[in-house]
Amino acid sequence: MTGTNKVILRLVLLLVIIGAITAFYILDLGQYLSLAELREQQQALAAYRQENFLQLFLICFAVYVTVTALSLPGATIMTLSVGAIFGFGWGLVIASFASTLGATLAFLIARFFLHDWVQNKFSDRLKKFNERFQKDGPFYLLTLRLVPLFPFFVVNLAMSLTKIKAFTFYWVSQLGMLAGTAVYVNAGTQLASIESTADIFSTRLLLSFTLLGTFPLIAKAILSVLENRRALKGWQKPKNFDRNLVVIGAGSAGLVSAYIAAATKAKVTLVEANAMGGDCLNTGCVPSKALINVARQVKQRNTAGMGLPAVATEVNFPEVMAHVQQVIKNIEPHDSVERYTELGVDVVAGYARIISPWEVEIDTDSGKQTLTTKAIIVATGGKPLVPNIPGIDQVNVLTSDSLWAVQQLPKRLLVMGGGPIGCELAQAFQQLGSAVTQVEMSERLLAKEDTEVSELLAEHMLAEGIDLRLQHRVVGFTGTQSEGTAQLEILDHDGEVVGKDEVSFDAVLVAVGRKANLTGFGLEELGIETTQILPSNEFMQTSVPTIYAAGDVTGPYQFTHTASHQAWYASVNALFSPLKRFKADYRVIxxxxxxxxxxxxxxxxxxxxxxxxxxxxxxxxxxxxxxxxxxxxxxxxxxxxxxxxxxxxxxxxxxxxxxxxxxxxxxxxxxxxxxxxxxxxxxxxxxxxxxxxxxxxxxxxxxxxxxxxxxxxxxxxxxxxxx
Missing domain, CATH: 3.30.390.30 (FAD/NAD-linked reductase, C-terminal dimerisation domain)
Incomplete structure (x- = not known):
């Protein structure tokens, strides 16, 4: 249907609905949907039923559907009417199916007019809601239908704005409204004793229905418990636990997790096989920013302007790298064993391996120990991805991990990758004095940013002398550890090879991405899925409910600040579930x-x-x-x-x-x-x-x-x- 046709159809349907509602009030049809009128006409309608059962059945059904579909007042009287006229059995059939069909029509009408507009206007806010409703929508709808306190026409409207399927809406409504409908139909069979519709529901009955309405939520909680038990089936749960929490990995996510546990007076052990502080302190944010700072100062000295002459600055690269290491040492106390021990964390240097959902085996210099724990957080981080390119093992390959041990400035540096790490380090080494060639497969740098951002950065890098090779791909290496040559393929906009090229270098810096550290921690033995990352749900739980994940190992963001952000959710949920749980919030990253x-x-x-x-x-x-x-x-x-x-x-x-x-x-x-x-x-x-x-x-x-x-x-x- 074209946009114009849809607008015309909406206009026609709107006029029909407005006309029907207007006629209802102008003709005062509501007078026939009152308790007094029903009492007065009950005997006549019962007699008519004896002679024309099918005809009256269809009339009542059609009127009921119309009243419900247009959200007109009188649905309650209609339910009483069919009970009074047809008795409980046939009355329940009419009321149940007619009310559900009418509600579904009201749902579809409201969806036709409002759904697309609401979803488009509030799409960013509704994204998470839609994802959650896709999974749990029927539970929520059933809860609303079971509680008579919620006006059903409001439920119809609210549900029309979601992405729930019409058939799902129909059958859940049929089931959810059945109990309440039965009460009204039964009341209709006792019409003589009813003075007003308020007599139908007592406070006790309303409370009973409200409690009944919580059943879907209770059922959902029970299902969650059963799923957890199924995931833990076959493992012997300890009667007592040595720890409330064991955290594997002392990077940003692990440190924050352990800190929160200690701050809430939980007994926590933090296990790290290498250096405290993880990648951020030792090979990532801290050393790279220290190097970038030196490089920028070199650039300023080498650039004339503002009345100052250019001063040729020869970089003493070993001293630069010594400065970088000193910066790391200056920040180390923030992440040190001593600090976290003072905070109440049991810090263990060793290799951790999960041997059951509640047990962690730690291999230390003094031997092995096994700790039982209520929960485990895997915060093992990630490492640079090195692609399997022919000849790459023969040349001098650097990564963001190994770069910091280099003591000689490469005269010619080839940088593979146009992402944040590749761009930062390419620019820094060019400013420090290397002749940098940067190779990127796509049409621009920083593919996640807008095109104008990529163009502005490329303009600055070209002005600084970086040999920028966009739409180029490294397909092979030749050479030695002291000198090498990279074979390149030149790509067109469709990724097809249109030419070949080559670049000589003294070292190649590979910055084409990172991969999660997943192996060696016992995850595979527990049957936990590990593909490119360790999958976790909105509570940071893995498929084994006692094991949580945070940081680069689970994604979706690979930033130090998001690792800390996730660590809060992982640790709090691990320590206080099922009493209280929080869903990770990624709205503003x-x-x-x-x-x-x-x-x-x-x-x-x-x-x-x-x-x-x-x-x-x-x-x-x-x-x-x-x-x-x-x-x-x-x-x-x-x-x-x-x-x-x-x-x-x-x-x-x-x-x-x-x-x-x-x-x-x-x-x-x-x-x-x-x-x-x-x-x-x-x-x-x-x-x-x-x-x-x-x-x-x-x-x-x-x-x-x-x-x-x-x-x-x-x-x-x-x-x-x-x-």
Missing amino acids: PWATFTQPEIATVGMNEQMARAAGIDYEVTRYGIDDLDRAIADNQAYGFVKVLTKPGKDSILGVTIAGPKAGDLIAEFVLAMKYNLGLNKILGTIHIYPTMSEANKYVAGNWRRANAPEGALRWVERFHTWRRG
Whole structure:
């Protein structure tokens, strides 16, 4: 059906419905759906039934369906009527099927008019709700139908806005309304004793139905318990436990998990086979940002401007790497064994292996020990992915893990990968003095960001001298550990090979992604599914309910801050389930890439919104116009905000420019607590600071959405005041 035809059909149907409802009230048809009228006509209708049973049956059925479908008052009297006229058996058949059919028609009518509009307008907020309702919708509907306190026409309308299937709505409604319908039909057979419809339900009966309405939820809880028991079947549960929680891995997720357990006075053991702090401290965020800081200072010294001459700076690379290691050592105490021991965590250096849903075997230098525990959190992180390319084992391959042991600056560095890690390190090594060639298979860098962000970054990297090879793929290596050559294939827009090339290098940095650390922890032996990640549900539980996961090992985000975020949910749920559980909340997740320009994003960018079919408006502010950026000689980049059409509600923000990772925090707070751009515009920002960019982009939105009609009246008011 075309859009025009759909609009016409909606208009015609709306006119028919309005006409029917108008006729109902103008003709005062409601007078025939009253308790007094039913009493007066009961004997006549009973006599008519004796002569014309089928005809009266069909008439009652049709009227009942119409009244229910149009949500007209009188459904209760109709239920009493069929009981009074046809008796309990046939009356229940008419009332049950007619009410359900009418409710389904009301559901379909409301869905036809409202469903698409609601789903499109609130798609971002309804995404999680739709996913949950897809799974548990019938339980919720059955609960509402079993409790007479909920008006059924409201239930029909509410359900029409969800994605529940019409057939599911029908059969659940048929089942859920049966008990209440039976009460009314039975009351109809005793019509003489009823003074008002309030006499039908006593307080005790209402309470009984309310309790009955909780049955689906109780059943769901019972099913959850049974599923857990089935998952744990075949394992002997200990009578007592040594620990409340054992955490495997002392990276960001593991440290936060252990900290929360200790803070809540639980007995917790944290097991780490390598260095405390995990990748972030030892091979990831901390060393890379220390290196980037040195590289930026080198670039500033080598660049003339602002009345300062360029000063050729020769990098002492061993000292640079010593500085990086010193930064790690300075931060180490934050993640040290001593600190966590003082916090109340039992820290064990060793290799952990899960041998049952409640047991962890730890292999230490002094031998093996086995701990029983109520719950386990797997926070084993991830590691760089090294593709199996012919000849790669013969050349000098570096990863974000092994890079930090290098003591000689590669004269020619080949970087594989155009993601955040590849771009950050490619730019840093170019600034430090390496001749960098960066190879990326796709058409642009940072494929998850908007195209204009990728183009701005590529422009800066090319200007710095990086040999950027987009739409190139490494297919082989030749050479030795001291010098090598990479064979490349050149790709077109469809990924087809259109040519060949080669690049010589002294070292190759592989930054094409990461993979979860899944093996060696006993997961396979327990039958836990492990593919590319360790799957977990919204409570961070794996398929074995006593075992939880957090951080890079489970995804979907591979950021230190999201690992900490997940750790809160994993630890609290592990410690307090089933008394209290929390679903992990991923609604507002920010991330940043620490290149020049720095790039930060929260929520949706344009390509995400288009892929999700979400309508949006874009408001921009160019940082090249910002006073502080001009004063700091960093006048480049932009702030881009996506909002709901005509509203200041923020869907997402992308900032590309200096201090983007710091500037994004204001928008993260705004999105978390549903503050719009008007609130940001009304907040005082210090002058001159970079943070004013956030206020100015809000001001641009306000000007673009100025109430022109109201302003014309204000203009007339001012004209009048001038006389």
